[in-house]
Amino acid sequence: MKPKILLSLLVAGAALCSCEPFSEMNTNPNSPIEVPANLLLPKVCQDAFTRGTDGMYADKMVIQTDGHNEEQFFEWNRGSFDTYNNELLQLEKLKEEAVRTGDTVYIPLYKFMRSFHYYELTLRFGDIPYSDALKGQSEGNYNPKYDTQEEVFAGILNELAEADEELAASPDADVIEGDIIYGGDKMKWRRLINSFRLKVLLTLSHKSTVGGIDVRQEFARVAQLPLMESNADNGQLAYLDQEGNRYPQFNAQWSGYYMDKTYVDRMAERRDPRLFLFCMPTTTAAEAGMAVNDFAAYAGGDPTVPYGDNITLVGDGLISQINSRFRTDPTEEPTMLMGYAELQQVLAEAAVRGWIQGDARQYYENGVRASFEFYETYATEYSQYVTQAEAATYLAGPLVKFDDTLTPEQKIERIIFQKYCVSFYQGGWDPFFENLRTGYPGFAHLASNPVPYRWMYPDTEYRYNTANVEEAITRQFGANNDRITAQPWWLKD
Numbered sequence: 001m002k003p004k005i006l007l008s009l010l011v012a013g014a015a016l017c018s019c020e021p022f023s024e025m026n027t028n029p030n031s032p033i034e035v036p037a038n039l040l041l042p043k044v045c046q047d048a049f050t051r052g053t054d055g056m057y058a059d060k061m062v063i064q065t066d067g068h069n070e071e072q073f074f075e076w077n078r079g080s081f082d083t084y085n086n087e088l089l090q091l092e093k094l095k096e097e098a099v100r101t102g103d104t105v106y107i108p109l110y111k112f113m114r115s116f117h118y119y120e121l122t123l124r125f126g127d128i129p130y131s132d133a134l135k136g137q138s139e140g141n142y143n144p145k146y147d148t149q150e151e152v153f154a155g156i157l158n159e160l161a162e163a164d165e166e167l168a169a170s171p172d173a174d175v176i177e178g179d180i181i182y183g184g185d186k187m188k189w190r191r192l193i194n195s196f197r198l199k200v201l202l203t204l205s206h207k208s209t210v211g212g213i214d215v216r217q218e219f220a221r222v223a224q225l226p227l228m229e230s231n232a233d234n235g236q237l238a239y240l241d242q243e244g245n246r247y248p249q250f251n252a253q254w255s256g257y258y259m260d261k262t263y264v265d266r267m268a269e270r271r272d273p274r275l276f277l278f279c280m281p282t283t284t285a286a287e288a289g290m291a292v293n294d295f296a297a298y299a300g301g302d303p304t305v306p307y308g309d310n311i312t313l314v315g316d317g318l319i320s321q322i323n324s325r326f327r328t329d330p331t332e333e334p335t336m337l338m339g340y341a342e343l344q345q346v347l348a349e350a351a352v353r354g355w356i357q358g359d360a361r362q363y364y365e366n367g368v369r370a371s372f373e374f375y376e377t378y379a380t381e382y383s384q385y386v387t388q389a390e391a392a393t394y395l396a397g398p399l400v401k402f403d404d405t406l407t408p409e410q411k412i413e414r415i416i417f418q419k420y421c422v423s424f425y426q427g428g429w430d431p432f433f434e435n436l437r438t439g440y441p442g443f444a445h446l447a448s449n450p451v452p453y454r455w456m457y458p459d460t461e462y463r464y465n466t467a468n469v470e471e472a473i474t475r476q477f478g479a480n481n482d483r484i485t486a487q488p489w490w491l492k493d
Contacts, residue, residue: 034100035093036097036101036103037094037097037098037101037103037106038103038106038176038178039178040090040093040097040178041094041106041109041176041178041180042178042180043090044087044090044091044094044109044110045113045179045180045181047086047087047090047113048087048113048116048117048337049235049335049336050248050335051248051335051336051425051426051427051428052248052249052335052425053249053425054428054429055427055428055429055430055431055432056424056425057069057071057072057303058071058429058432059420059423059427059429059432060260060263060303060443061259061260061263061423061424062257062258062259062263062322063258063259063301063303063307064256064257064307065256065257065258065301065307065310065311065314065319066255066307067256067307068307069307072303073303073304073446074445074449074450074451076455076484077455078456078458078459079125079455079456081458081461083117083120084129084133084134087113088117088118088133088134089134091113091114091117092134094106094110095107095110098110104166105167105170105174105175105176105186106176107166108162108164108170108189108193109163111159111160111162111163112159112160112189112192112193112196115156115159115160115163115196115200118130118152118155118156119156119200119203120428120429122149122152122156122490123203123429123433123490124454125454125455125488126149126454126472126486126488126489127146127148127149127152127472127475127476127488128146128147128149129144129145129146129147129465129468130146130147130151130155131145131147131151132144142464143464143467143468144465144468145468145471146468146469146471146472146475148489149476149488149489149490150210150489151211153200153211153490154210154211154213155211156200157197157200157201157210157211157218158211160193160194160196160200161197164197164225167190167193168190170186176189181235181237187226188233190225190226191226191228191229191233192228192235192338194222194225195338195343196337196338198219198222198223198343198346198347199338199342201215201219201222202219202346202349202350203433203437205353205437205438206490206492206493219350220355220356223347223350223356227343228338228339228340228343231339231340231341231373231374231377233340234336234338234339234340234374235337235338235339236335236336236337236339237334237335237336237337238331238334239330239331239332239334240330240331241330246330247326247330247331247332248335249326249327249332249425250326250327250328250329250332251327252327254321254322254327256307257321257322258301258310258314258319258320258321258322259278259279259298259299259300259301259320259321259322260300260303261299261300261301261302261303262300262303262443262444263300263421264279264298264299264300266421266441267421268295268298269399270394270399270400270417270421271394271397272394272400272421273293273386273390274371274375274385275295275298276323276385277323277325277379277382277386278322278424279298279320279321279322279323280321280322280323281297281298282298282299282317282318282319282320283317283318284316285297287317292382299318299319299320300319300320301319302444303444304444304445304446325379326425332378333375333378333379334378336426339374340367340370341367341368341370341371341422342367342419343367344364344370345363345364345367345415347363348360348361348363348364348367348411348415349412349416351363352408352415353408353412360402360411361402361403364402364411365402367418368391368394368400369391369395371418371422372386372387372388372391372394373386373391376388400414402414412438412440413440416434416438416441417440417441420434420440420441436451437491452484452485453484453485453486453488454484454486456483456484457469457472457482476488476489
């Protein structure tokens with residue numbers, strides 16, 4: 001992987017004369033309006049591939065002990081459309097510059113990362129601006145219509161197909177410069193794009209068709225295209241010990257930030273040694289001299305009780321903290337948009353559902369082994385706990401093994417858990433949406449606070465795009481029914 005370079009872009013200004021237009025005289029030479037695509041690519045990659053704390057309270061991995069956390073109790077209200085003004089707007093600039101300079105090799109990457117961001121947006125909200133979005137500057141359209149969620153998903157799948165086809169047809173002479181993910185390797189980008197297509201299609205497991213696309217047939221077809229073949233193909237962002245390039249949690253302040261009992265107990269009961277990489281033994285266990293690989297040394301707090309109850313446990317040294325490696329190492333493990341281990345579990349679930357031919361058990365075990373290999377490579381202080389021998393022992397465990405004694409539903413539950421348990425600082429909101437889709441792994445919650453399906457639309461939409469947002473709400477859920485418990489299209493059978 002090529003080193004990541006933070007960009008400070010300087011454009012020399014032309015000599016000014018008395019006849020210059022006022023607009024040119026007032027152009028800031030340190031704020032260029034034209035920047036080559038290769039200089040924009042590192043930032044858009046960084047935006048898409050960086051992972052952090054997003055979703056970890058709702059995913060029942062961590063709890064807040066120094067105050068009430070809304071995500072922990074499923075009490076959120078409105079979401080944000082900041083992605084439009086930041087990541088997606090930057091991507092539009094990438095496309096604009098690629099077209100301006102004739103560097104069309106960047107267009108497939110634009111389509112892929114654009115699809116990724118729209119995928120996450122539509123899962124959060126339902127119907128969203130898509131076909132009309134980001135046309136304010138180019139067309140003067142500052143009030144974009146909302147596309148249906150089905151239209152958005154169909155558009156995402158079509159753009160991903162175009163991205164793969166365009167890369168496949170790209171001449172060898174077209175070089176991807178500024179690529180901090182794959183160093184310009186087009187085949188690796190194709191493998192990631194097609195793997196992500198399978199993820200999107202599996203997300204639609206409640207649907208038979210989307211925009212005229214047969215979901216199962218399309219999955220089987222895409223599964224024959226180039227896919228990630230090992231961890232060497234992971235869509236991951238590596239970090240450097242440089243300002244702006246360090247691991248996102250480096251030097252993070254974790255006051256009141258502790259492990260969730262839900263997560264710790266599930267890992268411990270499966271004797272999953274990856275637990276040791278994610279959290280620390282409790283203070284009481286450490287003082288008693290308990291070994292790092294003693295599952296009894298780890299404990300979490302109840303995510304459903306008032307935070308004051310967990311404060312008491314913290315004071316008594318009975319709740320585990322997050323592993324200190326995440327904030328002490330500036331070059332901690334890479335963060336992934338999608339990796340080989342996840343792909344194997346996607347294929348495993350598809351095989352169980354009968355969408356593809358193949359050995360579901362083999363896919364499942366390949367995914368687990370790949371996950372152990374990833375952590376053995378990057379969490380070097382704990383590598384002895386995640387060797388391939390340890391993976392084999394783990395796979396033989398009664399709550400982990402995958403064989404014909406299990407029902408299809410039990411197999412899917414185990415597959416989903418394998419994606420869930422390794423999403424610590426890696427998965428964002430993926431486990432939350434997987435739980436909505438499959439019912440697994442299941443999240444504890446108060447009876448008064450059911451698990452939400454979505455976020456309410458931002459206040460800014462009500463102020464500046466009133467007619468379109470109200471039309472979208474009425475179409476999906478009924479008039480004036482913008483609620484977090486309103487079920488969007490993708491979850492309806």
